[in-house]
Amino acid sequence: MLTALELIGIAAFAASGALAAVRSRLDVFGVIVLALTTALGGGIIRDVLLDVTPPTALVTWPYLAVAGGTGLVVFLFHPTVAKLRRSVLVLDAVGLGLFVTSGTSTALALGAPPYAACLVGMTTGIGGGALRDVLLREIPLVLRREIYAVAALAGAVIVALGDYAGLPAEAVTITGSVVIMGLRILALWRGWNAPTAPKLDG
Amino acid sequence: MLTALELIGIAAFAASGALAAVRSRLDVFGVIVLALTTALGGGIIRDVLLDVTPPTALVTWPYLAVAGGTGLVVFLFHPTVAKLRRSVLVLDAVGLGLFVTSGTSTALALGAPPYAACLVGMTTGIGGGALRDVLLREIPLVLRREIYAVAALAGAVIVALGDYAGLPAEAVTITGSVVIMGLRILALWRGWNAPTAPKLDG
Amino acid sequence: MLTALELIGIAAFAASGALAAVRSRLDVFGVIVLALTTALGGGIIRDVLLDVTPPTALVTWPYLAVAGGTGLVVFLFHPTVAKLRRSVLVLDAVGLGLFVTSGTSTALALGAPPYAACLVGMTTGIGGGALRDVLLREIPLVLRREIYAVAALAGAVIVALGDYAGLPAEAVTITGSVVIMGLRILALWRGWNAPTAPKLDG
Numbered sequence: 001m002l003t004a005l006e007l008i009g010i011a012a013f014a015a016s017g018a019l020a021a022v023r024s025r026l027d028v029f030g031v032i033v034l035a036l037t038t039a040l041g042g043g044i045i046r047d048v049l050l051d052v053t054p055p056t057a058l059v060t061w062p063y064l065a066v067a068g069g070t071g072l073v074v075f076l077f078h079p080t081v082a083k084l085r086r087s088v089l090v091l092d093a094v095g096l097g098l099f100v101t102s103g104t105s106t107a108l109a110l111g112a113p114p115y116a117a118c119l120v121g122m123t124t125g126i127g128g129g130a131l132r133d134v135l136l137r138e139i140p141l142v143l144r145r146e147i148y149a150v151a152a153l154a155g156a157v158i159v160a161l162g163d164y165a166g167l168p169a170e171a172v173t174i175t176g177s178v179v180i181m182g183l184r185i186l187a188l189w190r191g192w193n194a195p196t197a198p199k200l201d202g
Numbered sequence: 203m204l205t206a207l208e209l210i211g212i213a214a215f216a217a218s219g220a221l222a223a224v225r226s227r228l229d230v231f232g233v234i235v236l237a238l239t240t241a242l243g244g245g246i247i248r249d250v251l252l253d254v255t256p257p258t259a260l261v262t263w264p265y266l267a268v269a270g271g272t273g274l275v276v277f278l279f280h281p282t283v284a285k286l287r288r289s290v291l292v293l294d295a296v297g298l299g300l301f302v303t304s305g306t307s308t309a310l311a312l313g314a315p316p317y318a319a320c321l322v323g324m325t326t327g328i329g330g331g332a333l334r335d336v337l338l339r340e341i342p343l344v345l346r347r348e349i350y351a352v353a354a355l356a357g358a359v360i361v362a363l364g365d366y367a368g369l370p371a372e373a374v375t376i377t378g379s380v381v382i383m384g385l386r387i388l389a390l391w392r393g394w395n396a397p398t399a400p401k402l403d404g
Numbered sequence: 405m406l407t408a409l410e411l412i413g414i415a416a417f418a419a420s421g422a423l424a425a426v427r428s429r430l431d432v433f434g435v436i437v438l439a440l441t442t443a444l445g446g447g448i449i450r451d452v453l454l455d456v457t458p459p460t461a462l463v464t465w466p467y468l469a470v471a472g473g474t475g476l477v478v479f480l481f482h483p484t485v486a487k488l489r490r491s492v493l494v495l496d497a498v499g500l501g502l503f504v505t506s507g508t509s510t511a512l513a514l515g516a517p518p519y520a521a522c523l524v525g526m527t528t529g530i531g532g533g534a535l536r537d538v539l540l541r542e543i544p545l546v547l548r549r550e551i552y553a554v555a556a557l558a559g560a561v562i563v564a565l566g567d568y569a570g571l572p573a574e575a576v577t578i579t580g581s582v583v584i585m586g587l588r589i590l591a592l593w594r595g596w597n598a599p600t601a602p603k604l605d606g
Contacts, residue, residue: 021547027598029554030547036523044453049246051255053455054511058520078601107256116260119238130337135534137543139339143223150231161402194229197280251448253457309458318462321440332539341541345425345434352433395432399482 006102007066009095014067015081015088017132017163018074022137028075034132035071042127046103046120051091076084093184096161097177100125104159105173111119114164118156125152125180147194155180208304209268211297216241216269217283217290219334220276226338227241230277236264236334237273244329246273248322249303252312295386299379302327302354306361307375323358324351349389349396357382409468410506413499418443418471419485419492421536422478428540432479438536438569439475440468449506450524454514478506497588501581504529504556509577518564525560526553529584551591552599559584 017038021031032129047055057063074081081088103124107117126149130140142148155176162172186192219240242259242363249257259265276283283290286385305326309319327353332342344350357378364374421442424595425593427433444461451459461467485492507528511521530553534544559580566576590596 022601024543025600026543026547027600029552029557029598030544031601033547033553047258048250048452049256051253053457054453054514054516054520054524058453058523059517059519061519064519064523075601110256112243112256113261113263115263115266116256119260119266120256134336134538135544135547137339137541139226139228140232140337143228143235143337148231149235153231194231196227196229197224197277250452253455253460314458314459315463315465317465317468318458321462321468322458331557336538339541341428341432342431342539345430345437345539350433351437355433394603396433398429398431399435399479 005094006098007062008091009098010039010063010066011070012088012091013099013128014070016075016092016129018071019078019082019085019088020136020138021071022075022078024045028072031075032068032071034135035074036067037064037131037135038128039067039070040128041131042099042103042124042129045127046106046124049120049123050107050112052106052110066190089188090185093181093188096125096148096152096184097155097180099128100155100180101159101173101176103162104156104176105169106164108160114160116155117163118160121153121156121159122149147183147192150194151180151183151187154183207296208300209264210293211300212241212265212268212274213289214293214297215301215330216272217276218294218331220273220387221280221283221287221290222334222338223273224277224280224338231272233277234270234273236337237276238269240334241265241269241272241338242330243302243333244305244326244331248308248326248330251322251325252309252314254308254312263368290389291390295383295390298327298350298354298386299357299382301330302357302382303361303378306358306378307371308363310362312371315367319365320355320358320362323361324354327354349385349394352396353382353385353389356385409498410502411466412495413502414443414467414470415474416492416495416499417503417532418474419478420496420533422475423482423485423489424536424540424542425475426479426482432476434470435479436475438539439478441473441539442532442536443467443471443474444532445535446503446528446533448505449531450510450528453524453527454511454516456510456514462594493592494589497585497592500529500552500588501559501584503532504559505563505577505580506586508580509567509573512564512567516591518568521563521567522557522560523564526556529556537606551587551596554598555584555587555591558587 005139014035018031018035020035041064043057100121104117104121107120112120126142129142133140157181158176161173216237220233223236238248242265243269245259246257264390302323306323309322314322328344331344335342360378360381418439422439425438444467447461448459496516503550508521508525511524516524530546533546537544562580562583563576
């Protein structure tokens with residue numbers, strides 16, 4: 001069940017990377033590389049920070065197959081996928097929820113203190129999208145709009161607090177994921193944005 | 203004493219990241235993420251290269267609190283902070299001096315050869331600023347202007363030579379830091395730049 | 405023999421990084437940093453992914469000397485080097501072949517499964533160029549044009565298959581390298597590009 005959801009999240013992240021790559025006129029291999037990077041980059045950064053080597057994402061072939069296959073499908077049928085943008089964003093919220101909570105849990109299990117685990121969890125969730133945007137020469141969207149980083153933070157904190165309180169890990173992970181997904185979907189639906197600072201003169 | 207200076211350096215790096223993020227219209231969470239990345243990114247890269255995991259910066263809460271708190275303060279009061287730009291640059295020189303020399307010392311202590319330790323030390327000092335600029339879609343300032351990389355190199359070489367000569371570590375670290383700070387502040391004050399190549403035709 | 409070729413590959417990668425840096429108006433230290441990053445970045449990423457620390461490239465001074473020295477030479481004589489662009493691209497193909505196959509072999513030797521070793525090998529070959537382009541605010545060329553990533557993939561797959569079939573490592577490495585070099589040089593000569601997706605409306 002969790003694994004099926006995880007693969008859905010990976011496919012959604014891969015689709016967002018591949019769509020952005022198609023828009024930037026990358027060739028078919030570039031599109032697949034972007035799909036892999038967006039879907040697996042956050043987990044790879046997490047594993048490098050926690051010294052899990054080689055990174056799980058590189059040695060788990062279903063992850064690679066789903067991410068790479070999604071990239072190829074998007075390359076071939078991208079006008080259709082682009083029309084599904086709204087659905088991709090909802091699935092992306094599912095992926096974000098799972099990646100952040102699993103990243104936080106992994107860090108806690110390896111003995112990181114709670115605040116470090118939250119940061120690692122957030123990095124797991126938003127690292128892939130940040131890599132995608134940096135490679136395509138954009139300022140990472142996750143830092144600019146639509147309650148992305150803060151939804152990730154909320155879920156990570158729930159997992160860390162639940163762990164600290166000794167609550168059952170599964171319930172905590174599910175709660176954290178649902179909160180992230182809910183915040184993201186609400187933010188998309190209502191057009192919520194976090195505040196930006198008033199413009200600087202000069 | 204050293205720790206107090208270190209926190210000052212972290213705050214200065216965080217302020218430079220947060221100011222740049224405000225200028226790029228990131229939201230409040232993006233500003234805090236940039237503050238954390240700029241202040242702690244160099245040290246995290248150092249620890250990943252040297253296999254210190256999880257990276258010190260992630261598990262030392264005062265670092266996180268100072269960097270994140272500085273980001274929030276800059277977000278709220280950025281017109282004032284922007285006016286203090288000159289002071290931030292001087293404090294940034296303090297941070298650069300401490301980060302480069304401590305990065306070099308750490309690498310030497312973990313058995314890296316002197317030239318590798320110098321590279322790791324430089325990366326510790328300029329990595330955070332480079333990440334900041336890459337995330338905000340700028341060519342890293344540290345590679346373009348104002349005797350930044352070379353000041354870092356000079357300090358790193360002093361630490362490595364001093365270690366090789368068996369001089370007392372503290373004296374060597376302080377000397378290296380002071381040289382870096384002095385070079386940076388002189389370069390800012392006198393407008394020194396390293397040479398660039400004459401323009402290519404075509 | 406292999407080592408001599410490796411140093412030629414490093415010099416070619418360093419020259420491509422330094423030329424791009426000169427074009428972006430970096431100062432002399434920025435040019436040398438870009439030369440080092442382009443030549444050694446892929447290998448450093450490989451070592452971080454495989455937990456070889458400190459990374460081989462940082463502790464092997466001939467690599468550093470060749471890469472940094474090439475950067476300095478390009479800075480001083482860049483109009484001449486720019487005229488040699490075609491030769492640099494051929495040498496770059498040599499470097500790509502060696503880096504991809506050695507990266508794949510290293511990963512296999514450290515116990516990575518074949519598909520993971522291929523990804524690590526490709527990353528070794530194209531990571532430095534991707535870092536160069538990200539630092540200079542370009543979308544990585546290797547993802548956009550001229551059969552670069554796919555040549556790397558072909559060579560990596562040959563090494564992985566040969567290892568799986570138990571063929572002698574040296575023969576396999578040489579074959580993989582020659583295939584990569586041949587594909588790249590053919591692609592450059594004939595102007596081959598991988599397909600891009602038709603333009604999206606809107």
